[in-house]
Amino acid sequence: MVLPTLPVTLTFLTLLALLSIAKAADNNSTTSGLILLNCGESTQDDDDGGRSWDGDTGSIFAPSMKGDAAIALGQPPSLTPRVPYTTARIFTSNYTYSFPVSPGRMFLRLYFLSTAYEYYAVSDAVFGVMARNLVLLNDFNALQTAQAITSAYLVREFSVNVSSGSLDLTFAPSAHQYGSYAFVNGIEIVPTPDVFATPDIRFVSGDNTSPFTFDADMSLQTMYRLNVGGPAISPKGDSGFYRSWANDAPYILGGFGLTFWKNDNLTISYTSRVPNYTAPVDVYGTARSMGPTAQINLNYNLTWILPVDAGFFYLLRFHFCEIKYPITKVNQRSFFIYINNQTAQEQMDVIFRSGGIGRPTYTEYVIMAIGSGQVDMWIALHPDLSSKPQYSDAILNGLEVFKLQNYGPSNLAGLNPPLPQKPDVNPNRLSSGERKTKGGIQATIGGTAGGFALLLIALFSMCVIYRRKKAAKSPGKTDYGHVKHPTKCIKSTCDLVRHFSFAKIQVATKDFDEALIIGRGGFGNVYIGDIDGGTKVAIKRCDQKSQQGFHEFQTEIEMLCNFRHRHLVSLIGYCEEKNEMILVYDYMAHGTLCEHLYNTRNPPLPWQQRLEICIGAARGLHYLHTGVEQGIIHRDVKTTNILLDDRLMAKVSDFGLSKASPDIGNTQMSTAVKGTFGYLDPEYFRQQRLTKKSDVYSFGVVLFETLCARPVINTELPYEQVSLRDWAVSCRKKGVLEEIVDPCVKEEITPECFRIFPEVAEKCVADRSIDRPSMGDVLWNLEVALQLQDSASYNTSCAEGASSLQISGVHSGKPSTNSTISVAAQEAIFSDIAHPEGR
Numbered sequence: 001m002v003l004p005t006l007p008v009t010l011t012f013l014t015l016l017a018l019l020s021i022a023k024a025a026d027n028n029s030t031t032s033g034l035i036l037l038n039c040g041e042s043t044q045d046d047d048d049g050g051r052s053w054d055g056d057t058g059s060i061f062a063p064s065m066k067g068d069a070a071i072a073l074g075q076p077p078s079l080t081p082r083v084p085y086t087t088a089r090i091f092t093s094n095y096t097y098s099f100p101v102s103p104g105r106m107f108l109r110l111y112f113l114s115t116a117y118e119y120y121a122v123s124d125a126v127f128g129v130m131a132r133n134l135v136l137l138n139d140f141n142a143l144q145t146a147q148a149i150t151s152a153y154l155v156r157e158f159s160v161n162v163s164s165g166s167l168d169l170t171f172a173p174s175a176h177q178y179g180s181y182a183f184v185n186g187i188e189i190v191p192t193p194d195v196f197a198t199p200d201i202r203f204v205s206g207d208n209t210s211p212f213t214f215d216a217d218m219s220l221q222t223m224y225r226l227n228v229g230g231p232a233i234s235p236k237g238d239s240g241f242y243r244s245w246a247n248d249a250p251y252i253l254g255g256f257g258l259t260f261w262k263n264d265n266l267t268i269s270y271t272s273r274v275p276n277y278t279a280p281v282d283v284y285g286t287a288r289s290m291g292p293t294a295q296i297n298l299n300y301n302l303t304w305i306l307p308v309d310a311g312f313f314y315l316l317r318f319h320f321c322e323i324k325y326p327i328t329k330v331n332q333r334s335f336f337i338y339i340n341n342q343t344a345q346e347q348m349d350v351i352f353r354s355g356g357i358g359r360p361t362y363t364e365y366v367i368m369a370i371g372s373g374q375v376d377m378w379i380a381l382h383p384d385l386s387s388k389p390q391y392s393d394a395i396l397n398g399l400e401v402f403k404l405q406n407y408g409p410s411n412l413a414g415l416n417p418p419l420p421q422k423p424d425v426n427p428n429r430l431s432s433g434e435r436k437t438k439g440g441i442q443a444t445i446g447g448t449a450g451g452f453a454l455l456l457i458a459l460f461s462m463c464v465i466y467r468r469k470k471a472a473k474s475p476g477k478t479d480y481g482h483v484k485h486p487t488k489c490i491k492s493t494c495d496l497v498r499h500f501s502f503a504k505i506q507v508a509t510k511d512f513d514e515a516l517i518i519g520r521g522g523f524g525n526v527y528i529g530d531i532d533g534g535t536k537v538a539i540k541r542c543d544q545k546s547q548q549g550f551h552e553f554q555t556e557i558e559m560l561c562n563f564r565h566r567h568l569v570s571l572i573g574y575c576e577e578k579n580e581m582i583l584v585y586d587y588m589a590h591g592t593l594c595e596h597l598y599n600t601r602n603p604p605l606p607w608q609q610r611l612e613i614c615i616g617a618a619r620g621l622h623y624l625h626t627g628v629e630q631g632i633i634h635r636d637v638k639t640t641n642i643l644l645d646d647r648l649m650a651k652v653s654d655f656g657l658s659k660a661s662p663d664i665g666n667t668q669m670s671t672a673v674k675g676t677f678g679y680l681d682p683e684y685f686r687q688q689r690l691t692k693k694s695d696v697y698s699f700g701v702v703l704f705e706t707l708c709a710r711p712v713i714n715t716e717l718p719y720e721q722v723s724l725r726d727w728a729v730s731c732r733k734k735g736v737l738e739e740i741v742d743p744c745v746k747e748e749i750t751p752e753c754f755r756i757f758p759e760v761a762e763k764c765v766a767d768r769s770i771d772r773p774s775m776g777d778v779l780w781n782l783e784v785a786l787q788l789q790d791s792a793s794y795n796t797s798c799a800e801g802a803s804s805l806q807i808s809g810v811h812s813g814k815p816s817t818n819s820t821i822s823v824a825a826q827e828a829i830f831s832d833i834a835h836p837e838g839r
């Protein structure tokens with residue numbers, strides 16, 4: 001009886017083996033060594049990037065499975081990634097997956113969605129994960145981690161070198177919490193070549209560096225992978241390995257530098273030393289430099305702050321590539337790299353190292369993070385002038401930070417992140433000065449929808465949390481030191497501002513019809529709408545996912561309630577319902593000043609019209625600075641914030657960043673730098689001290705922009721022309737300013753006017769704030785310029801071609817005296833200065 005069964009058993013076993021080989025063989029992912037396992041799922045499913053994930057039910061990788069397959073409850077909104085997050089495998093006791101792999105290095109990615117799973121409470125998910133005897137996660141508390149980074153999606157990426165034929169992955173519920181369980185939503189394994197053991201790693205200690213030898217067996221955890229100066233890159237956009245690259249802006253501290261793209265005619269040429277899988281073209285093809293102004297660059301460090309786990313060594317890989325003419329030669333740009341305030345590199349010259357423009361290179365450093373719990377890692381760049389390079393600048397294209405395993409016992413696990421005391425969400429369009437909550441990165445590593453979607457979710461949830469907190473605060477109290485009486489205005493005193501229901505807004509905008517969008521920005525969309533049976537209004541719907549959050553919404557309402565003037569945009573009302581933040585303004589038929597200057601189909605504005613618009617805007621700002629007790633600093637003066645109504649009258653808008661000016665006697669306020677690059681006062685930038693003169697500086701840039709009709713920053717131009725302010729000042733110094741004046745108005749400007757106008761502009765953009773005029777002086781001088789223009793305009797016909805646009809100016813009744821200011825005009829100015837209440 002025994003005899004016949006043996007061959008049967010053998011045949012059956014052989015068959016099984018053959019079957020599983022066949023199964024493995026016709027499975028694309030297994031043949032290439034790539035494994036995508038959707039845990040708790042029985043069928044195959046595609047993720048948002050089109051990659052096919054196999055279920056772990058009955059999988060050869062999950063022998064004698066004893067975990068529960070469970071469906072995630074309370075799935076977040078539809079925008080979030082689905083696969084592999086919809087299901088999880090839950091383990092109430094230890095369980096080991098076993099992946100047959102070829103020996104060598106590979107990325108291991110673990111995907112977790114912190115939520116409740118059927119009968120399993122979200123707070124009980126506390127567990128460890130081991131790869132053989134290497135601890136990857138220890139007492140990992142999914143909920144606490146999710147709360148700390150305000151994202152429920154957690155991805156952990158490791159790089160391990162497997163020497164035997166299988167990677168065994170054990171999930172173990174915590175022994176320290178009763179009733180805890182382990183879970184996992186997805187496991188991804190991507191074989192890689194030997195990407196770490198490069199010969200050139202430096203160990204940073206004090207201000208010295210020494211060679212560091214990378215152990216071939218070493219395991220690492222990816223902490224940060226940043227596409228510096230460029231957008232997030234999803235796994236699909238990576239050059240092999242399905243890595244996610246996040247944008248670096250949330251981590252920047254010391255000013256945000258200048259981001260730019262490669263010249264179109266330039267190709268990135270990889271080399272045998274830097275093969276194409278090192279980083280995708282989109283990483284090397286975008287970069288962040290310090291900025292176009294040497295004087296600013298020499299006064300600050302371009303700094304990123306990255307929270308990491310203390311007690312580990314970190315490998316930092318800096319990716320560089322020069323991608324813009326004219327930097328093609330050695331010693332044009334040379335800089336320091338500081339890590340944790342220590343000099344990791346002097347005289348970093350990318351061209352010298354890479355061999356030319358368009359050729360990528362990278363440098364690597366190892367440093368110890370000292371301290372306990374989570375500590376900040378400081379990465380900073382600063383020009384190194386010791387070799388007298390042509391430009392005082394620095395550049396970075398990409399940055400990766402890996403945690404190195406500790407030995408004895410083998411460990412990569414840090415502590416759970418501390419819960420934030422207060423959500424760090426002061427929203428900030430330029431994200432300088434502030435940064436994300438500690439530990440935020442790991443949500444943006446890997447992930448099927450890429451870091452970007454996850455970042456959106458993170459911002460969304462931060463916004464919601466922030467709003468709840470705000471609502472709980474006692475009214476009238478604010479810890480931001482902005483305008484006084486913050487809530488009073490919304491509640492009662494602001495009679496002129498109406499409260500709209502969401503339903504009414506929906507009717508006015510035909511339920512936010514795309515066709516009615518008249519503007520898009522960092523804050524969300526602006527729609528044109530009808531209220532009260534035909535009154536045209538502009539409706540700004542703040543995008544909750546945007547970085548301009550509730551705080552700026554409230555500032556804007558407060559500002560516009562309390563400050564009304566014919567040269568400030570009028571707020572009609574607002575809607576704050578169902579988490580919506582909506583503002584309703586007077587409709588400005590002619591859009592922004594910027595839209596009439598360049599890159600536009602609008603006919604060019606005649607010079608006199610431009611002067612009148614500048615004067616209107618100056619009046620608006622002068623009123624802000626002087627019209628109330630303390631004065632208000634706008635902080636974001638630019639041509640896109642100067643709106644034009646149906647009669648082309650200028651109105652200053654966008655008070656989201658405005659701040660009350662400090663009390664007399666203490667005329668400066670220290671604050672995180674905000675504003676728009678190209679308009680930013682260098683002194684404010686350097687010293688982080690805000691004065692009304694910062695608005696004057698920005699307004700000076702507006703004046704040059706109006707005169708020259710070009711963007712204030714144009715990275716397409718040669719280096720010395722990138723910044724309009726610098727270029728205009730240098731042209732004026734050389735006496736060739738007329739060469740860069742907008743050709744459409746060049747003929748119209750009278751010589752007298754041309755003597756004054758650029759002089760005012762140049763004084764406004766003086767480096768030191770004490771050398772700049774007050775807004776009142778600026779206004780006065782512009783009035784003079786207009787008089788000098790006006791009187792001459794009678795004798796010329798230059799503006800007639802465009803007279804259809806000359807509907808109406810700020811002032812009526814043209815004075816007849818030439819070159820001296822009329823009494824009427826003087827009165828007009830003085831009345832405005834003396835009675836700045838406006839309407």
Ligand SMILES: *[C@@H]1O[C@H](CO)[C@@H](O)[C@H](O)[C@H]1NC(C)=O
Pocket residue numbers: 023024026027028030044054055059060
């Ligand atoms: C390989 O893909 C097939 C479908 O083509 C799937 O049924 C199978 O489970 C996969 N193999 C493994 C080992 O997961």
Ligand SMILES: *[C@@H]1O[C@H](CO)[C@@H](O)[C@H](O)[C@H]1NC(C)=O
Pocket residue numbers: 028052
């Ligand atoms: C899987 O392999 C087949 C041929 O073996 C090929 O036609 C198909 O495109 C592959 N699928 C993927 C997703 O690579």
Ligand SMILES: *[C@@H]1O[C@H](CO)[C@@H](O)[C@H](O)[C@H]1NC(C)=O
Pocket residue numbers: 094128130172
């Ligand atoms: C589960 O694994 C952990 C970590 O390896 C170990 O400490 C524990 O003893 C294991 N529990 C059981 C029941 O085997």
Ligand SMILES: *[C@@H]1O[C@H](CO)[C@@H](O)[C@H](O)[C@H]1NC(C)=O
Pocket residue numbers: 104105161162163193194195197216217
């Ligand atoms: C993996 O480690 C072995 C030594 O254990 C080494 O010989 C091999 O080169 C390593 N492979 C990679 C890709 O680092």
Ligand SMILES: *[C@@H]1O[C@H](CO)[C@@H](O)[C@H](O)[C@H]1NC(C)=O
Pocket residue numbers: 238239240276277
């Ligand atoms: C990288 O280069 C290899 C040839 O050296 C090529 O086969 C591969 O497609 C390239 N990968 C990418 C992402 O460009």
Ligand SMILES: *[C@@H]1O[C@H](CO)[C@@H](O)[C@H](O)[C@H]1NC(C)=O
Pocket residue numbers: 263265266325
């Ligand atoms: C590429 O374009 C830049 C200007 O955009 C020019 O200076 C340079 O000579 C061009 N290079 C080549 C190789 O065409």
Ligand SMILES: *[C@@H]1O[C@H](CO)[C@@H](O)[C@H](O)[C@H]1NC(C)=O
Pocket residue numbers: 340341376377378
């Ligand atoms: C680096 O220096 C700054 C300012 O001096 C300090 O605030 C910061 O804590 C230092 N960072 C580290 C990691 O030592």
Ligand SMILES: *[C@@H]1O[C@H](CO)[C@@H](O)[C@H](O)[C@H]1NC(C)=O
Pocket residue numbers: 298299300301338340341342380382
């Ligand atoms: C830049 O950072 C280095 C190292 O921390 C420091 O010595 C230097 O003073 C900093 N420079 C500026 C301008 O902040």
